[in-house]
Amino acid sequence: MMGLPQKVRVKNWHPPGHVRAPMYLRGKTGEIERELGPFGNPEELAYGHEASRRRLLRVRFTMGELWGAEAENPADILEAEIYEHWLDPINAP
Amino acid sequence: METDKIHRWHDMGGQPAGEIKREEHDFALWEKRVDALQVLTSGKGYFTVDGLRRVLEDMGEEAFETMSYYERWVQSVNQNLLEAGVYTIAELAERMEQVQARGETYGECAGSGE
Amino acid sequence: MPHDHHDHSHDTDGLSPSGHPYRPDQDHKLTRWQAMEIAMRELLVEKGIVTAAEITETVEQMDRRSPADGAKVVARAWVDPSFKARLLENGTEAIRELGIEPGVLKLIAVENTARTHNVVVCTLCSCYPRNLLGLPPDWYKQRAYRSRVVKTPRKVLAEFGLELPESTQVRVHDSTADMRYLVVPARPEGTEGLDEAALAELVSRDAMIGVATARHP
CATH class of the missing domain: 3.90.330.10 (Nitrile hydratase alpha /Thiocyanate hydrolase gamma)
Structure with missing residues (x-):
């Protein structure tokens, strides 16, 4: 999917059902902090299926990116684990 | 499209919320047993922690606000075990009736548990 | 630091060894959810899915972790x-x-x-x-x-x-x-x-x- 480090944007998907990409991160841009996994895809495991394996990535967001003017300190950081199929790479110009 | 967004209740990050209540309590034996049944049956492959969460999420916000943690868990573990075909609804109903007929309290109805 | 667990010298009525109130349990009227736990546990043991010893050990392991x-x-x-x-x-x-x-x-x-x-x-x-x-x-x-x-x-x-x-x-x-x-x-x-x-x-x-x-x- 991508090399490291790289900017990514979390997909702005809103499907029903069990997913692990939190709403407040969807559509937001961050940097890959480290690569984890692969792990079974929870979107399949939750329904009792044999799950495909997906890379899991820790993504680092700034509070400024997530909350804009409402951020307490825009340079503070939030990190979360996001499966690769929820991430779009943002290529450097 | 904003109108396509579905905000599910359990997805709480960044939502408005009140003060953090710091009281704590220890878990009762029945709650620890629910936890143990989840650990054991998911560990043996009957369902996954994702299945546990999926049912908890589908129970909805009112369940979260009105029932305790392990009251919700026991329902989710049960749902997952039913889906896995471990026992039937009739078996569960019959056994619950027997359990409730044994006495008034958890201690009386739980048998030895060993 | 009211929530730290370093003082084990409690003898206060109604509090656990870690100083927290117990949840209603053995002496309160059986709830529907407790009945469900008992029934599920018995069915799982009878069907050979888990043993009573495994349940006891898992609960004890939970108590040992801190x-x-x-x-x-x-x-x-x-x-x-x-x-x-x-x-x-x-x-x-x-x-x-x-x-x-x-x-x-x-x-x-x-x-x-x-x-x-x-x-x-x-x-x-x-x-x-x-x-x-x-x-x-x-x-x-x-x-x-x-x-x-x-x-x-x-x-x-x-x-x-x-x-x-x-x-x-x-x-x-x-x-x-x-x-x-x-x-x-x-x-x-x-x-x-x-x-x-x-x-x-x-x-x-x-x-x-x-x-x-x-x-x-």
Whole structure:
């Protein structure tokens, strides 16, 4: 999917059902902090299926990116684990 | 499209919320047993922690606000075990009736548990 | 520090050894959910899916786990820089060195310093490093903490009694998937003479979640 480090944007998907990409991160841009996994895809495991394996990535967001003017300190950081199929790479110009 | 967004209740990050209540309590034996049944049956492959969460999420916000943690868990573990075909609804109903007929309290109805 | 678990000399009526009220249990009227637990457990045992001994052992294992395990890890990291490096590199493997079996736990340890403060949450449910710290506190599972700490961590930390200067960067870790998090608090000043066991006594559960600092001796 991508090399490291790289900017990514979390997909702005809103499907029903069990997913692990939190709403407040969807559509937001961050940097890959480290690569984890692969792990079974929870979107399949939750329904009792044999799950495909997906890379899991820790993504680092700034509070400024997530909350804009409402951020307490825009340079503070939030990190979360996001499966690769929820991430779009943002290529450097 | 904003109108396509579905905000599910359990997805709480960044939502408005009140003060953090710091009281704590220890878990009762029945709650620890629910936890143990989840650990054991998911560990043996009957369902996954994702299945546990999926049912908890589908129970909805009112369940979260009105029932305790392990009251919700026991329902989710049960749902997952039913889906896995471990026992039937009739078996569960019959056994619950027997359990409730044994006495008034958890201690009386739980048998030895060993 | 009302929620730390270091005073085991309680003899107060109605409180557990850790100083918390017990939930209604044995002596209260059987609830529907308790009846369900009993019925499910009996069916699982009769069908040979689990044994009664396994259930008892799992409950006992749950009771044995406590923040003391995590505190041992932190104290070792304070006294042994090479262990700390291994812990920060691969937490899951490093805790094995202390005889702690991670089981299903996949651990990332993050270090607090003068410039960085880490705090852990699970906004989607209540993921917690149970194999290392025991069961999570009630507030960790509540809506208030889960909603607010990702947006206003400084305000939340201040409510826990922790005022951070602007020069300290806050890093919030949302346990959204398979990893669990341990905060390694900064070692307090004036602890040079203390041995590992005494150091571990300074490390509370809340410090390892990131809502407190380590105690001063």
